[in-house]
Amino acid sequence: AQSVTQLGSHVSVSEGALVLLRCNYSSSVPPYLFWYVQYPNQGLQLLLKYTSAATLVKGINGFEAEFKKSETSFHLTKPSAHMSDAAEYFCAVYYNDYKLSFGAGTTVTVRA
């Protein structure tokens, strides 16, 4: 089954430091890829998406992700973490079968 793997269930960064969240997908056919953010007790908010256009995708709140077919990766980065970035982040993949398949999530904590 097609799937997506997020490396690291918890990431802790200092305020102002680089945020790097890793996501790898399993398929020889490039899918559509997404990053979502979930704040406590809230729904999912779309950060950014890759739909086979530019491989470097810019999203909201200063986040961006790069699609690398050779590495089957779609890692999420933000150059400078802010306290408000503390949340859970989900990578998801879409293979044209109506459903999104989500990774297990990465919880980000930001240290002052």
Added chain:
Amino acid sequence: NAGVMQNPRHLVRRRGQEARLRCSPMKGHSHVYWYRQLPEEGLKFMVYLQKENIIDESGMPKERFSAEFPKEGPSILRIQQVVRGDSAAYFCASSLRVGDSYEQYFGPGTRLTVT
């Protein structure tokens, strides 16, 4: 433009009772998807519905769970005879048309607690 709405936001049921979760898609959207998020896990697809039709229910447990999306009114996810293992957050998403199924907009979720 109102987003996807779900109610109730929190639901507490005793074992053996029924849970009914409601989802109103975004205005103009006729495609609805239900996902379940168990504690410490990502979201798992349950069912995809269009108005009056179940398109894909491959993620639904075979027993006790059912979903509908009537011609009028919200989509309903129904869980009969709930058990502790049903405790989870249930999210609804909607999309405008089948060609845009990857553009899913999520509601705030219903958090079900079974005591």
